[in-house]
Amino acid sequence: MLPKSRLGKRSPLGALVCTSCPSMESTLETGSHGDPEGGVGGPTMGSPGPQHLSRFNNKLLPGQKVYVLCGGRECTGVVEQHNHVDNEVSVLLPVLGQHVLRKLEDVWTCPTVPPPPHQMSSCIDVPRRSAESMDEMMAALVLTSLSCSPLVPSPPQRDTVTAGSASMECGGGELSDSSSSGYWSCDHGYGSPAPSPPITETEGHSLAMPPDEGLDMEQVLFDEPAPRKRRNSVKVAYRCLWPNCGKILKSVVGIKRHIRTLHLGQVSEHERCSCSEEDFYYTEIHQREPRPLTRPLGVSTPSTPWSASPSSPSPTGVGPGAGGDSPTEVSPQLSQSAPSTPDFFWQVHSEHSYQVPVQVEAPPVSVSYSCHCTTPTSTLHPRQGASFRVRSVSVGEQWLQQHSAPIRPHPVSTSPQRSHWSTRRIRGEAKKCRKVYGIEHRDQWCTACRWKKACQRFLD
DNA sequence: CGTGCCGGGGG
DNA sequence: CCCCCGGCACG
Structure with a gap:
């Protein structure tokens, strides 16, 4: 919603557009072929050309x-x-x-003439470079921006990753000392205040929107089937399979570099031929976003993770994901406390239309919702699922009708299929005719009540 | 145990 | 349809 803030957030992308931007280049370079040499003359040939x-x-x-x-x-x-x-x-x-x-x-370090265009170097494979490393770069960028995104704080994970890359950057040995820090994008992501403003605007809670949009934006910009995965709150990470390592990093680039620098030997000939050798030493893991992670954002639904994972089974993952969640009984859990998070919706069938709740997908609902405010608490009833449809004919209408002429309740419709477990509607909290008028004034009850049917005058 | 209401049944 | 009620689930 806020284009401006978006821009800010997307600062890295800005960099993307402007290819000359150093920060990005660095991302690229670092990502694609870690270390330029260990001193011996043979400067990288397989990859990138002129190395500034x-x-x-x-x-x-x-x-x-x-x-x-x-x-x-x-x-x-x-x-x-x-x-x-x-x-x-x-x-x-x-x-x-x-x-x-x-x-x-x-x-x-590479025999090329960079700036002056009029001297072709024979050792550079320019096109290849752009093609190959661009991909990685994209990935890196996306991942980076993801990991830096305010929405997904996931402190622990993130730390791991950051630390990981950092250690590779710096701790990796003589690669560089303290030097790289300046350009490594993670820094700006976390540290700089620049990207954050939007958050404060949106105010902690319900940030759901912006980040998503963000993703989409990125997709658009990158024209790449980006990481939708996150929508399911499944994180993708890469684990190093090297014996006794098991390091987990968030980006392919990162893990590759990790493997290359730490396991395959820092420097060496492999620059050219073993470009993808690292592939054999890491595995992709899908990690369900643990509850605590989402928490800081605001209200979190108590029972998120049992939605089935759409993607691969991937047992390799950081296993537990979610503890034992009762597969069945959903509803009781979420009562009133939960509804503020529209992210999850519960598929529930209701028998009668008037049992169909108002709910969950915020915007569309409002209409009949407003008529409904007689009952304070009842925004969402456990049993009553979320239907994206507005309740047909507003409840209020019915109520009014019956109020003036307490006859002829018209059952709006009845959905034929009733799933067993939701048969019985939950006990209404509102007062019913019986309570209101008392048994002695039974004649004033709504017909339904008289017939021991669900009250239609005081709906929940 | 009171209450809400489903499922059924009789007229 | 209209009306009634047995009986269950819930609180």
Whole structure:
């Protein structure tokens, strides 16, 4: 509903659109091929082309082979020193026999001429790069934005993940020290106040809408069958299958990187050929969103998770999901406390139309609902399910009719099928004719009451 | 136990 | 239809 706030939220997307945005590139790069080398000259070939080191916040090692622009041409050089403070690199150019000082961003490890378009490099596979890593990037972005989304706080999980990626980024070893932090998108997601405003606007509860829209938006933007899954509150994560590891990360990219860097050996030849080797070492797991996670958002339905999972059985998952939920008796649980969350609706059949409640899908209902306010508590009755239809002919109408002329109740209709378990309607809380008029004035009762049928004058 | 009301039955 | 009631479930 708030386009503006959306924009804010979607800041990462903004970045997407503008491909030159560094933050995004970094996401991309980091995601697709973790570490550029362990010093040996052979800079990544399989993946990405020109590597502007600055983007990775990498550290250049003395003796490392690099390329710099010198006199309009790309020259091969050897790192002599990398000054982190100034981000300058002193490079020895053997060919010219001279030393040069270059900004980190002007040094790259792959023999290519980045900016000047007029020099084709033979070692870069540009198209492939875009295709391949774009996917990952998309995934990364989506996942990232998901995980950063205010709606899905899921603190524990998220922490794990964040920690995970972080550890890979930083803890991974000499990859980089403390450096990467600046660009890693998670940071801005959680920390920055920017994306959050919408939340406060919406006010804690019932944020249901915005985030969903958000998803859809993303889908639109990305034109990608994004993670609908979340709708079912099933989280997808990836678990590392490496012996004794079992790390769980939220993104494919993350898990791949984890595997690659920690298990497959930090650096090495695999850059090119084992691109998908990591695939063998992780598994996708679906995790039911645990109740506590949803809680902070406001009222949470007591009995959420027993809706059947539409997706794969995936036993691998973080098992328990939900404890023992009684498969059957739904209704008693949710009485009045629950109704504020429209997310879940209960399929219940009612026998009589007048038993059909008003309920649950907020907007459409209102009409007859308003007529109904005689009974304070009864917004949603356990037994009375949620029907998306408004009760035919408003109840109020009937009530009025009968009030003026207490005869001729007209049963609106009766649905033929009655499911056994909902046969008996719940005891109405409203006063009935009997109570109101007393037995002695039985003649004033509504006909139904007289006939020991469901009272039609004082409906619940 | 009082009450609401379903299911049935008689006229 | 109209009217009544047995009987069950619920509180």
